[in-house]
Amino acid sequence: MITVSLSYPLSDELLHQWGRSQVTAIGQFDGLHLGHASVIRKAVELAREQKVPVSVMTFHPHPKEVMKKGDYEGYLTPLVDKQDILADMGVDVLYILRFDEDFSKVSPEAFITDILLPLQIQTAVVGFDFRFGYRGAGHEHTLRELGGERMSVHTVPPFELDGEKVSSSSIRRALQTGDLAHASRWLGRSYHIRGTVMDGEKRGRTIGFPTANLKLDDTYVIPVKGVYAVRALVGERWRSGVMNVGVKPTFHESVLNPSFEVHLFDFDQQIYGEPVLVELHHYIRPERKFSSVDELITQIGNDAQTAKKLLG
Numbered sequence: 001m002i003t004v005s006l007s008y009p010l011s012d013e014l015l016h017q018w019g020r021s022q023v024t025a026i027g028q029f030d031g032l033h034l035g036h037a038s039v040i041r042k043a044v045e046l047a048r049e050q051k052v053p054v055s056v057m058t059f060h061p062h063p064k065e066v067m068k069k070g071d072y073e074g075y076l077t078p079l080v081d082k083q084d085i086l087a088d089m090g091v092d093v094l095y096i097l098r099f100d101e102d103f104s105k106v107s108p109e110a111f112i113t114d115i116l117l118p119l120q121i122q123t124a125v126v127g128f129d130f131r132f133g134y135r136g137a138g139h140e141h142t143l144r145e146l147g148g149e150r151m152s153v154h155t156v157p158p159f160e161l162d163g164e165k166v167s168s169s170s171i172r173r174a175l176q177t178g179d180l181a182h183a184s185r186w187l188g189r190s191y192h193i194r195g196t197v198m199d200g201e202k203r204g205r206t207i208g209f210p211t212a213n214l215k216l217d218d219t220y221v222i223p224v225k226g227v228y229a230v231r232a233l234v235g236e237r238w239r240s241g242v243m244n245v246g247v248k249p250t251f252h253e254s255v256l257n258p259s260f261e262v263h264l265f266d267f268d269q270q271i272y273g274e275p276v277l278v279e280l281h282h283y284i285r286p287e288r289k290f291s292s293v294d295e296l297i298t299q300i301g302n303d304a305q306t307a308k309k310l311l312g
């Protein structure tokens with residue numbers, strides 16, 4: 001898959017290079033959950049039928065981040081994750097359209113006539129609730145009207161599981177309440193974060209549970225504070241472990257940002273500075289303040305046993 005960064009207005013050079021008959025799925029697609037996957041799969045299927053390449057157009061940074069809307073909570077899938085997942089789904093080209101204040105003012109009409117049509121998108125595939133252009137005034141009918149003969153539009157209906165519509169906001173809520181089972185089911189995979197191992201307070205090894213402290217690579221959606229059974233990719237190998245997301249109330253009075261620390265089972269290597277991908281498989285318990293370090297140590301031992309059982 002090729003990734004192409006676009007910014008409005010598109011230059012002639014870019015249009016010359018990328019303007020071609022194609023089927024394009026358009027959307028924010030944060031999370032690339034089962035609903036998004038059904039839109040992308042439709043685009044792949046139509047592209048195969050029409051014998052043209054399939055592309056995905058997304059916006060970055062997240063409009064909510066740029067517009068400083070109060071309800072911005074971070075990414076379920078930052079760009080690197082989107083790239084990985086879309087490449088796996090057979091997408092040929094990923095267009096990343098730079099979203100900034102100026103772009104937010106582009107009208108729905110201009111979005112179609114200055115971007116979609118010059119790129120020669122012959123079929124646009126969108127989710128049923130796709131909105132675009134200034135104040136989200138554009139929707140599927142706008143696409144149909146202005147696309148006319150040159151661009152057909154395919155709308156994909158809501159994807160439901162157990163009678164509920166799968167949405168990024170329901171997945172965020174599930175992560176923020178420790179309902180990992182639902183989050184994973186709706187995502188179609190386990191939620192994961194990526195980070196780099198950095199120095200902690202060097203206490204872990206003294207209590208028998210060294211923990212790799214992660215500095216997250218992106219502004220991920222932060223799952224609820226507590227203990228998780230995880231699988232972690234360190235170097236080339238997947239390993240099992242337990243992760244604590246929290247502020248370590250046993251040792252600290254008030255800390256604003258939670259830390260992410262992973263104790264890996266059967267592992268004894270120095271990995272400071274290394275990248276680690278952590279998949280969250282089960283939520284075990286909330287973080288607590290213990291009245292003694294010994295109690296904390298006993299509890300972490302129990303957490304590790306629980307995690308081993310859960311991970312099989």
Ligand SMILES: Cc1cc2nc3c(=O)[nH]c(=O)nc-3n(C[C@H](O)[C@H](O)[C@H](O)COP(=O)(O)O)c2cc1C
Binds near residue numbers: 202261
């Ligand atoms: C599985 C696990 C569970 C933990 N649970 C708690 C907890 O409930 N309360 C707490 O204050 N700290 C908890 N911690 C964090 C420990 O306090 C922390 O790992 C230890 O202080 C080492 O910190 P360091 O890596 O910065 O040296 C937990 C850590 C792990 C690995």
Ligand SMILES: Nc1ncnc2c1ncn2[C@@H]1O[C@H](COP(=O)(O)OP(=O)(O)O)[C@@H](O)[C@H]1O
Binds near residue numbers: 200204264267268270
């Ligand atoms: N089983 C393990 N799980 C996680 N990290 C480990 C493990 N064994 C060794 N390490 C290394 O030790 C470091 C954690 O030790 P710790 O005493 O908790 O120090 P820090 O406070 O700097 O995180 C990790 O960053 C990693 O480099």
